[in-house]
Amino acid sequence: MDQCEDREEGVPPSKSTLCGEHESQTKAQSPELWGVPGSAGHNPKTNPEPGPEPSCVSLKSNVSKDIGEDFKGCSSAAERASAQCGERSRSRAGLQTASQSSCVQTDVGLQEVLDEHKISLRRRCERVTEGSDETGSRTLLNRIYTELYITEGQSEEVHTQHEVRQLETASKMDALHDAPIRCQHIFKAFPDQQRPIRVVLTNGVAGVGKTFSVQKFTLDWTEGLENQHVSVVVLLSFRELNLIRDEQYSLLELLHVFHPTLQKVTAEKLAVSQLLFIFDGLDESRLSLDFTNRKLLSDVTQKSSVSQLLTNLIQGNLLPSALVWITSRPAAANQIPPTCVDRLTEVRGFTDAQKDEYFRRRFSDEELSSRIISHMKTSRSLHIMCSIPVFCWITATVLEHMLTTEQRGELPKTLTDMYSHFLLVQTKRKKNKYHEGHETSPQELTEADREVLLKLGRLAFEHLEKGNIMFYQEDLEQCGLDVTEASVYSGVCTEIFKRECVIFQKPVYCFVHLSIQEFLAAVYMFHCHTNRKTEVVEGFLGNLREEYKNRSFFKNMFKSYSFTSLDVFLTKVMEKSLQSKNGHLDLFVRFLHGLCLESNQRLLVGLLGQTEISPGTIQRVINNLKEMNSDEISPDRSINIFHCLMEMNDLSLFQEIQEFLKSENRSEKELSEIQCSALAFMLQMSEEVLDDLDLQEYKTSEQGRLRLIPAVRNCRKAGLTRCGLSESHCEVVASALKSKHSHLTELDMSYNYNLQDSGVKLLCAGLESPNCRLETLRLSFCGLSEISCDYLAAALKSNPSHLRELDLSSNNKLQDSGLKHLCGFLESPGCGLETLRQQSNTNIHTSSKTQSNIQISSTASMNDGKEKEEDSDIQGSQGCSLCPSCHRARGVVHLHRLERCGLSEISCDYLAAALKSNPSHLRELDLYGNNLKDPDVKQLSDLQQSPDYRLEKLE
Numbered sequence: 001m002d003q004c005e006d007r008e009e010g011v012p013p014s015k016s017t018l019c020g021e022h023e024s025q026t027k028a029q030s031p032e033l034w035g036v037p038g039s040a041g042h043n044p045k046t047n048p049e050p051g052p053e054p055s056c057v058s059l060k061s062n063v064s065k066d067i068g069e070d071f072k073g074c075s076s077a078a079e080r081a082s083a084q085c086g087e088r089s090r091s092r093a094g095l096q097t098a099s100q101s102s103c104v105q106t107d108v109g110l111q112e113v114l115d116e117h118k119i120s121l122r123r124r125c126e127r128v129t130e131g132s133d134e135t136g137s138r139t140l141l142n143r144i145y146t147e148l149y150i151t152e153g154q155s156e157e158v159h160t161q162h163e164v165r166q167l168e169t170a171s172k173m174d175a176l177h178d179a180p181i182r183c184q185h186i187f188k189a190f191p192d193q194q195r196p197i198r199v200v201l202t203n204g205v206a207g208v209g210k211t212f213s214v215q216k217f218t219l220d221w222t223e224g225l226e227n228q229h230v231s232v233v234v235l236l237s238f239r240e241l242n243l244i245r246d247e248q249y250s251l252l253e254l255l256h257v258f259h260p261t262l263q264k265v266t267a268e269k270l271a272v273s274q275l276l277f278i279f280d281g282l283d284e285s286r287l288s289l290d291f292t293n294r295k296l297l298s299d300v301t302q303k304s305s306v307s308q309l310l311t312n313l314i315q316g317n318l319l320p321s322a323l324v325w326i327t328s329r330p331a332a333a334n335q336i337p338p339t340c341v342d343r344l345t346e347v348r349g350f351t352d353a354q355k356d357e358y359f360r361r362r363f364s365d366e367e368l369s370s371r372i373i374s375h376m377k378t379s380r381s382l383h384i385m386c387s388i389p390v391f392c393w394i395t396a397t398v399l400e401h402m403l404t405t406e407q408r409g410e411l412p413k414t415l416t417d418m419y420s421h422f423l424l425v426q427t428k429r430k431k432n433k434y435h436e437g438h439e440t441s442p443q444e445l446t447e448a449d450r451e452v453l454l455k456l457g458r459l460a461f462e463h464l465e466k467g468n469i470m471f472y473q474e475d476l477e478q479c480g481l482d483v484t485e486a487s488v489y490s491g492v493c494t495e496i497f498k499r500e501c502v503i504f505q506k507p508v509y510c511f512v513h514l515s516i517q518e519f520l521a522a523v524y525m526f527h528c529h530t531n532r533k534t535e536v537v538e539g540f541l542g543n544l545r546e547e548y549k550n551r552s553f554f555k556n557m558f559k560s561y562s563f564t565s566l567d568v569f570l571t572k573v574m575e576k577s578l579q580s581k582n583g584h585l586d587l588f589v590r591f592l593h594g595l596c597l598e599s600n601q602r603l604l605v606g607l608l609g610q611t612e613i614s615p616g617t618i619q620r621v622i623n624n625l626k627e628m629n630s631d632e633i634s635p636d637r638s639i640n641i642f643h644c645l646m647e648m649n650d651l652s653l654f655q656e657i658q659e660f661l662k663s664e665n666r667s668e669k670e671l672s673e674i675q676c677s678a679l680a681f682m683l684q685m686s687e688e689v690l691d692d693l694d695l696q697e698y699k700t701s702e703q704g705r706l707r708l709i710p711a712v713r714n715c716r717k718a719g720l721t722r723c724g725l726s727e728s729h730c731e732v733v734a735s736a737l738k739s740k741h742s743h744l745t746e747l748d749m750s751y752n753y754n755l756q757d758s759g760v761k762l763l764c765a766g767l768e769s770p771n772c773r774l775e776t777l778r779l780s781f782c783g784l785s786e787i788s789c790d791y792l793a794a795a796l797k798s799n800p801s802h803l804r805e806l807d808l809s810s811n812n813k814l815q816d817s818g819l820k821h822l823c824g825f826l827e828s829p830g831c832g833l834e835t836l837r838q839q840s841n842t843n844i845h846t847s848s849k850t851q852s853n854i855q856i857s858s859t860a861s862m863n864d865g866k867e868k869e870e871d872s873d874i875q876g877s878q879g880c881s882l883c884p885s886c887h888r889a890r891g892v893v894h895l896h897r898l899e900r901c902g903l904s905e906i907s908c909d910y911l912a913a914a915l916k917s918n919p920s921h922l923r924e925l926d927l928y929g930n931n932l933k934d935p936d937v938k939q940l941s942d943l944q945q946s947p948d949y950r951l952e953k954l955e
């Protein structure tokens with residue numbers, strides 16, 4: 001088989017080679033049995049044209065050896081490449097060494113050379129091989145390319161949340177708000193952007209379509225459709241560049257080596273051409289890009305290390321007018337200093353409409369695509385996952401196979417179902433490819449298949465537990481896998497090279513998508529449970545017998561406990577996953593529950609072990625989930641209990657909540673805790689933004705109320721009073737404030753006595769986010785000390801403009817030192833607080849009336865320990881007896897309430913100093929109940945003499 005012919009669409013196990021003009025390719029030592037792209041000897045990301053103009057240097061070393069090792073004795077990358085190609089390639093003109101190339105200078109006109117380059121690039125980019133096509137024939141990229149949703153900027157939580165959870169919470173809202181950028185317009189400035197865009201960095205999670213975007217951009221350019229101001233596109237992958245990372249090259253030589261059609265381009269010609277360099281897959285880079293290095297390169301013929309060539313190119317020292325486009329998974333993107341980047345974009349995958357379009361384009365059979373689309377929409381989880389194009393490909397592969405072959409049974413509805421089928425479909429394709437004529441049923445996993453899958457499962461599981469997604473060769477060996485085996489199953493696990501640290505350079509492996517690791521880990525865990533591998537199960541869960549002996553919830557179960565009791569086992573795994581801070585076991589535990597279903601059991605028989613699960617056991621598992629205790633558990637984790645029920649095909653909860661949402665008398669309907677989690681999820685996912693989420697309006701237990709908190713992510717006004725908030729809840733609220741499309745403008749967390757300073761600290765992470773739009777924050781009766789003031793002042797200083805009202809009144813021991821911190825904020829130039837109100841205990845009265853359309857809301861004062869709320873609309877400007885300058889009042893009033901906070905005259909001095917230094921913003925100051933005497937507030941009252949004095953109300 002032509003080694004370049006087998007590029008495929010679909011799961012990209014690793015970054016592919018983009019350079020397409022070499023004859024050579026690292027020949028796979030192991031065949032690609034899985035038939036998915038990018039595996040041994042295959043490269044999904046390039047579209048080389050076989051035949052006379054051969055094409056690719058696959059620098060992906062799927063034989064998993066360090067290139068340096070493989071090609072010892074070859075002095076240059078070109079020689080190495082040549083050594084890989086063998087005689088055939090050497091005899092071809094396509095590849096020349098760097099030294100040769102620099103000598104070749106002909107009279108051929110520049111345009112002719114560039115045209116030739118275009119043709120060559122076009123051949124490479126116009127076709128991809130579809131993953132499901134067993135004949136290996138390739139499809140036109142334009143036929144299957146579906147517009148992706150690319151936006152400017154970077155979503156806030158990309159590093160902190162589980163990828164799938166992120167999709168669940170973010171997809172809907174993002175799709176509605178951000179203006180998309182077509183990949184072809186990535187260098188086009190928006191009308192309001194003055195600066196030309198020279199360097200673009202595009203982020204995106206695995207399989208989201210970064211390489212497809214790069215290919216589409218290039219193809220459109222070669223076809224004369226877009227970006228015609230660019231005269232040369234130089235397409236390179238970091239995987240390729242890794243190969244020559246220790247070599248010395250000039251930029252001109254680099255171009256010649258990777259794009260032989262450009263050999264006739266001289267330095268002079270380069271200087272007058274508009275170049276665009278595309279570097280794909282920074283996450284796979286093994287170069288050390290050191291932007292602090294002072295070595296300045298400005299001459300394209302000057303030799304240097306590849307890293308230095310790149311940093312100088314990116315910084316604009318080398319070819320200052322050349323455009324640069326870098327793509328990366330998010331974790332690696334920080335290698336490029338933000339100051340070097342003119343535009344940051346993110347590939348978000350497919351919007352709902354694009355998901356449909358993907359399936360329509362992929363299948364010429366309209367009926368088939370319609371069936372697949374409507375099936376995808378029947379399951380929320382499938383629909384959400386299809387935001388990632390690679391998952392669309394998995395879905396398309398599985399459903400096409402099931403709908404076009406004589407497969408019986410229902411189409412997969414749950415994620416577990418889909419992944420089980422995917423495993424089988426891929427196994428079948430592997431068999432067909434390499435054992436032609438012996439068509440086997442996908443139900444038949446051979447003993448060898450099972451063995452490898454279980455080894456992969458063990459690897460997946462052991463590393464998932466530790467939170468690892470990257471593995472070394474030793475890790476593979478420890479699970480009994482040799483490297484060849486891993487690449488044989490390359491659709492599931494393949495290597496990528498990733499340099500973890502400077503001294504310790506080794507090949508690193510990972511699963512193509514985190515969800516595949518989670519699925520295989522769950523399969524392995526299930527297998528260990530049914531096969532009574534006590535050591536593994538207890539290693540993960542601890543000794544159940546001991547632990548459960550004294551726990552009332554399990555007392556009865558414990559009597560009959562053994563590893564065969566699936567319900568106890570699953571409950572324990574669920575409990576463990578709920579403890580996870582970042583939800584790294586969420587999908588794993590979902591899969592584990594899904595594997596209980598008979599249909600999945602049948603599919604994966606032999607892998608899971610022989611089990612017969614009675615309907616009674618299933619019911620017990622369901623009941624346990626519904627009754628699961630969630631004290632001290634983040635409400636985000638609790639939502640996963642609902643997902644587990646869905647994976648078990650238990651739709652009752654979903655239906656109950658749908659009914660609840662439709663009902664008129666919601667506040668009378670009692671909600672269980674699990675119902676609250678389901679409701680939180682549905683409110684969070686709703687297209688409509690909730691105006692007011694008041695937890696007190698729901699008839700449920702305190703735990704139930706807490707489980708509703710994730711809904712703050714989709715509301716404008718949140719009342720979270722008197723519900724025992726703790727740190728984990730503050731984290732959820734902070735994440736809502738941080739989110740790119742935060743709607744929250746009013747937040748009342750008063751009367752949460754245990755919130756304390758630690759809770760405020762977490763909350764402040766949200767307040768300081770540039771996305772935060774909060775205008776009112778109430779934290780009275782929260783047991784805060786002066787430390788909270790410090791946190792708040794720091795957060796508000798860093799992002800001062802949004803907050804209008806801050807209520808720290810009552811039973812917060814802020815003390816003078818706390819107020820001092822807050823004054824630090826009041827002094828800061830960006831501070832937006834305009835009113836600081838003081839009530840009673842001074843002889844100063846105010847008839848503060850500001851100009852029309854000013855609204856002061858929620859003036860709270862203490863009355864026998866009970867909060868009295870009153871809203872006062874102040875209309876009309878009648879002047880202020882205290883404040884000679886009130887006529888200059890602006891249209892916004894801010895309250896700053898510090899009632900009963902243990903303040904003394906020292907605080908007044910701080911306040912006076914703060915107001916002196918930044919007098920123009922504060923309108924109202926409320927210091928009611930702080931036992932202040934006239935002399936204490938003297939400094940403040942003296943301020944009235946100042947011409948800049950703006951205070952209208954001092955109580």
Ligand SMILES: Nc1ncnc2c1ncn2[C@@H]1O[C@H](COP(=O)(O)OP(=O)(O)OP(=O)(O)O)[C@@H](O)[C@H]1O
Nearest residue numbers: 009010012145146206207208209210211212389390
């Ligand atoms: N725009 C698209 N239209 C159709 N299919 C797409 C598109 N983008 C991606 N895909 C599908 O998803 C697969 C993975 O896409 P791609 O290789 O571009 O991802 P990536 O973001 O580069 O991922 P990684 O970071 O893992 O390299 C493709 O092989 C293809 O099957």
